[in-house]
Structures are given as C-alpha cells and as structure tokens.
Amino acid sequence: MIVLFSVLGTALGGALGALSRWKLDLAVKTRWVGKRALAGKPLRPYVGIVVVNTVGCFLLGFLTGILPLLAVLVAGGSTVDYPGVTGTMRFVLSTGFLGGFTTFSTAVLDAWTEVWARRVRAGMSLIVVGWVSGLVSYLLGLGLTALVSYLLGIG
Template sequence: MSVPVFLLGCLGGGIGACLRYLGDGLVMRRATPGFPSGIFLVNALGSFLLGLLVGSFEAGLVDGTWLFVLGGGVLGGFTTFSTAMVDTVRLLHQEAWGRAAANAVGMLVVGVVLALLGLTLGRGL
C-alpha cells in the first residue's frame, strides 16, 4: 500500500469519526432518553454500508484502494463497537437489564442482518 493511500485511509477514519459524532448527536437530540439510540443507529447504518461496499468490491465494482479508504477508513471511524459496549455496561450499572440486553443483542443481530443485506445488494449491483 502506498503512503498516499494510507494517509487517505487515516483521513477517512477522522471523517468517519466526525460523522459518527454528528449522527449520534442528531439522533440523541430527538430520541427518548435511556437508550443509546444514536450509536445503535450509526452502527446499524455502518454495518449495512460496509456490507454494500464489500459486496461491490467482490462484484468488481469497487477497487481495493477505495475499499480500504472508505471501508477501513471512513466506515471504520464511523462505527464503534467499544462505545456500544460501554453504553451497554452503563445500562447494566443502572440496572436497566432489558435495555442493556436489547442494546447488546440487538446491535449484534441488527448489525449482522444489515451487513448481510448490504453484501447481497452490493454483489448484485
């Protein structure tokens, strides 16, 4: 991998992190308090988009450089497993057992289903 491509990936990661912050904030301003809806939706969207990107790569529609820059960079910075897990632990500390389970299990199930949908659509484009 060339240095310029690596630096584009780094820049993409920063852009993705900024988009995550903005997306989470927009959702949380409108969401019911008590559930981390913003990060949940950001991760769900990121799972779908990464699946779509990887499927498009497998179909020969996206080049490996763009897969790295957009997938590893932008979408890698956009999604966050660690924040989702910290949100789950916070809910556990609040003894919000149902919301904690919904966040942890829901994130996994929704993420896998949307990644599969994106991958399938990307392969078929």
C-alpha cells in the same frame, strides 16, 4: 506510492468517519430521540449509536460486495482478486472511514453503563439489538450488491 496513499487515505477516512458518526448521532438524538415516542425510555440516549452502527454495517456489507464488481467493471480484475487501486479503496473506505464511523467500544460502554446501573435487561437489549441490527444490515448491504450484480449481468 500506493502504500503512502493507503496510510494517508486511511487516516483521512478515519477522521471523516468519526466526524460523520458524531453528526449522525447528534441528528438522531435531536430530531428523533427528542420526540414523544421515545420520551422516558431508558435506552433513549443510546439510539443514536445503534443507528450509527447499523448504518455502518450496511455500508460495510455494500462495500464488501460492490468493490469486486468495480474490479470487474472498471479495472478488468476478477471477483476474487482486488487490483491495487480497488484494494486501496477497500482499505481506505472500510478500515479508515467505516472504522472511524462505527463504534463498537461506545456500544459496549453504553451496555455496561446500563448493567452497572442495575438495568441488566436494558444493557443486554443494547447488545442484542446492536448485534442483530448490525448483522441484518450487513447482509442487506451485501444483498443489494448481489441485486446490482444481477441487474448488470455480472457474476
């Protein structure tokens, strides 16, 4: 039964993640990118995807750190082994929702589009900014769970 829930939950999570990505990308493009601060900038159309992937990396870092804490607090598990329910939640949320939410392939396509248009610096900037912001936000999410663990006296 847990396998069936994992499959259906992952599919539903992926669909909800993709819809959330579209909504956040649209919100960033209409509310922030349209402002004068980014007007005329060559990377303007890509800001939404960078924001989406950065938020997704933060959430993945937070999820990576918080689920073992939930295993300790709720299910009485250890910080190394995920009990069945927590493992299923991890699979559904990380592979499903965040897999649908983040979009590495779109980021690569955006970078290649810039390189193909002979704007190599802009394309390389997209790659560097995407990777660095993703890594930093993942570590911030993980760090937030370390803070939560410390405040709760766990770990």
